[in-house]
Amino acid sequence: MALYSALETLVLYFRKGHRLETVFTADEEEQWKQLEGDLRQWLKNHSLLNDNKDKRKLLYENLPALKRVSFSTAFIKCRDFYGVKLDDLWPVLGSNEGWSLSTIRNKLVHGEHFAQRLGALGTAKEHLQWTVERFLLTILNWAVSASNVAADYLTSNSTAYQIWKEDRKIISS
Numbered sequence: 001m002a003l004y005s006a007l008e009t010l011v012l013y014f015r016k017g018h019r020l021e022t023v024f025t026a027d028e029e030e031q032w033k034q035l036e037g038d039l040r041q042w043l044k045n046h047s048l049l050n051d052n053k054d055k056r057k058l059l060y061e062n063l064p065a066l067k068r069v070s071f072s073t074a075f076i077k078c079r080d081f082y083g084v085k086l087d088d089l090w091p092v093l094g095s096n097e098g099w100s101l102s103t104i105r106n107k108l109v110h111g112e113h114f115a116q117r118l119g120a121l122g123t124a125k126e127h128l129q130w131t132v133e134r135f136l137l138t139i140l141n142w143a144v145s146a147s148n149v150a151a152d153y154l155t156s157n158s159t160a161y162q163i164w165k166e167d168r169k170i171i172s173s
Contacts, residue, residue: 014078090127098172120167
């Protein structure tokens, strides 16, 4: 959790510098309120919800999240802005080939039990650490290629780097 928090902190630093925290700025609060009201009305009148006040209430409670730029959008923009190379590591965001690091984080936060898959979880943690380190090195303008998180170094020195695709299948099952 601490490593994922570190990644979110780096992305937040980028968000703040590039106006990627919220969809509507403080100056646009009235526009947001209008949209939120329209969304509430639309939900209230929707055929699947107009007779179900409890479901509507659950959706209404989540409306404020729509104001925030998604982590995935901010992460991708941050990665691309800094040119952080991550294509050889366990993906931070979703894909069709198994759980992403974000999926694992969300499952952990919501109480998923990983006792039978601790080895795979350890591999995911290593990849998350390398991701954070590559971000830090790149942001600080240091050469990732000359570090212990470079693909060449990891290929020769890390089992977790070599077996992550198998571990991803294990943890995703």
